[in-house]
Amino acid sequence: MSVQRRGRRMDAARNPVQQLPWIQPRLTLEPSRILSDDHIEAIHRQSMKVLEEIGMDILLPEAREILARAGARVEGERVRIGRDIIEEALKTPPAEFTFHARNPAHSLHIGGNWIVFAPVGGPPNCSDLDRGRRPGTLEDAGNFVKLSQFFNTIHTAGGASVDALDVHASIRHLHITRNKMRYSDKVPFVYATGRARLFDGLEIVRLARGISHEQMLREPSAYTVINTNSPLKLDAPMAMGIIEMARLNQICVVTPFTLLGAMAPVTVAGAIVLQNAEALAGLALSQLSNPGAPFVYGGFTSNVDMKSGAPAFGTPEYMKSCIIGGQMARRYKLPYRTSSTNAANSVDAQAAYETVFSLWGAIMGGGNFIQHSAGWMEGGLVASYEKFAVDIDLLQMVQEFLKPVVVDDDSMAFSAMEEVGPGGHFFGAKHTLQLYATAFYQPLISDWRSFPNWEAAGSPTAEKKANALWKQALAEYAEPYMDPAAAEAIDLFVARRIREGGEATDF
């Protein structure tokens, strides 16, 4: 033990990152419940009343027509959706399905007690200790895809973990999706912020998998996230996204972003009623477009700072909402998407405790698809390289925690206790020597050296150690194999679509 390990300690840079192997974890314990079944039903009924009596403004005529045909009452943009429509829609979506990656070893189970950790998505800015906080670039976006590919506890290639603000918005999705499919063989996100973006993204995903349109129709191979415009509004691109993803049998995650006291009522119960109404309206649109299309119930309910109106995350209200959201999703037998979040400005204690509070809300709430699991900062305004690396350690800890405890004669270790006897120690016991190498989780960031040794090493904080870890990960990253024909087909497609102007913008 000692020589080899001492060697490793003294020369960490020359040794590869010792991370956990790829597995997809499952929630091996019962998810938490903080509301009674009666209260869950009360929220369900109230959501039905909201959809029936207030209704939603849905800005896409096609979406209104689909709902009208099912019996919804349409007046102008307002659509009132009867509970019979929702009940019908709840009959068809799969409770569990496979999400196909271009590398089959990275395909995922969605639903049941399966857990997916997806990395940060959406921030316009990124940050690291060396270069500070700055607008994201295509290179940064690529780096986060590489980190997501490199670390086994991250199960998807991510959306744009950070936006590529150095590329014009009309063609940005083409560059980002092309790079994503080249740098990663894990499951991808596609944009639904415009019809061209959606279809371009799906085509690149199809080419990367090297499959026919027919096979793609059978196999969910991409996901998008639809944030409703809370309260009770669904804009045209979002409605289009729900409809088209359903028609193409791709995965639609409908996530109302319902901040208590801002876009939602100031009470947790009220915000969840609103979240639930909007998510179920999305479900109805999805299942009316294609019954049986894969659908994920999303929840993103948190509070705001009542002093400033700024969003807050990882709060007690956030955790409660996470757990109740899971109860609602399970009531409907739908896979549940939630998030690991924080609102901190630096990778300090606040960033860590808000993250772990929200992460436990997500895990104990029965989250199946946990977005923003690595790298999210400032309530989503920044993707942080150091935070990404810290979060990997947290996710690995969760993965280890969820590994069932073995209870049998060997693990209960009577003979080891007999061997050691009262007052002895187990360092040299046979049982210990047999098992020590893999007995415990070995962290990537946590520093367990004594204070004098830690101080002599320059008093490295977790943030400093994270800085070294992401750099080492990028240095060790290797691009996954892609059939050269597929790579060429993607590049030709992207080049053509760039010539055609991508998604038209008015700027």
Added chain:
Amino acid sequence: MSVQRRGRRMDAARNPVQQLPWIQPRLTLEPSRILSDDHIEAIHRQSMKVLEEIGMDILLPEAREILARAGARVEGERVRIGRDIIEEALKTPPAEFTFHARNPAHSLHIGGNWIVFAPVGGPPNCSDLDRGRRPGTLEDAGNFVKLSQFFNTIHTAGGASVDALDVHASIRHLHITRNKMRYSDKVPFVYATGRARLFDGLEIVRLARGISHEQMLREPSAYTVINTNSPLKLDAPMAMGIIEMARLNQICVVTPFTLLGAMAPVTVAGAIVLQNAEALAGLALSQLSNPGAPFVYGGFTSNVDMKSGAPAFGTPEYMKSCIIGGQMARRYKLPYRTSSTNAANSVDAQAAYETVFSLWGAIMGGGNFIQHSAGWMEGGLVASYEKFAVDIDLLQMVQEFLKPVVVDDDSMAFSAMEEVGPGGHFFGAKHTLQLYATAFYQPLISDWRSFPNWEAAGSPTAEKKANALWKQALAEYAEPYMDPAAAEAIDLFVARRIREGGEATDF
């Protein structure tokens, strides 16, 4: 809202700390289970086998005699305890009892689903940003008592949160206990590391409460923690502590300190078998000394760093052990003591995430008495002023999380949604204005300002904000009222016992 609150933001120092009111929280959701009932029974049976076949070395003759009279087999110091003795001992301890504080408003429920947060106890060193890491003094020990008194989420006056190394060991307990009872009216810890320390401590507690010996015998008014000398050994002072605390009807927390791979088998199941055997042996000694004496089942099982042998905390193995420990304690209907811990060297992300992982293990494990809830660092070698302040925010978050979510017509807020309508916002809604002032948890440390505002304020990390918070708390602290006669009686007692030499030491 805005004027008054803007004023508060701009001049925080002149406004009192806005903390949550004193309550004793309850675990309002089901505790987690990670082992089946069958596995819990297997661990129980294996623990019985350990006590019967290997036995424990018990160094106090009186303890051996007590166990022998009950039928235990004694050979030299080795005592083999039959399962009939344990089964008998399990019949008498109370599942729930009252812990009497000198201020009745601060008396506590122990057991059931009640939660107690006790501060850090035991470190020889303390640390703060201004003065660095240093040996503890009587002044520091007093400061931690004052912080524990000041913050409502801390339910006890603590042990010695940090040791007073500037006072000779023979009389240290007298100074510390005297100050504790003066500075705080919450429930106290007493030392059991010697007969004089134990009886001196209990006498000071009795004088502080101003009650008779008879009333003290009826009312648990102090607690001690007995760490067995794992594996399977109980030294003389510890055995004395169990016996005398039971005879005096005071609270004994028996906590084996079972580090996987060091003082315990390298497997979680094995370490829990050992923890359970030792805790139940302590229970037997307690109940044989006085059937019905208040007893708390303690667990402190974690792993070590297999590279260095250093203890690790807040790890996946720690969390699993926390939760299984709770399952064992509930199987026996005993109140459960566990801890909130970390092994970090600075108040950084590691300190926070290890703490929150262990805190959730403690909470979801059904911990009734959560030691080291505020201020613990470096695996127990340091009591940190800043960590104490950060932890207060975490405990307040837990307290808020455990407050049941109200689900009724008003909280489900249909009329607010009707008022606001699709596409609106809730900032100005009647429902929001009625409730916003108390709708959400307002943190003490978390900084939710935008990055530019936070940067303009000097980029304060959580550690910096914690530094300001503990100073403000000490500045605002007020000594609780004590009857001058009681105060004088304590001072006279302490002066006499100091003259008499306190607890004799050999140095």
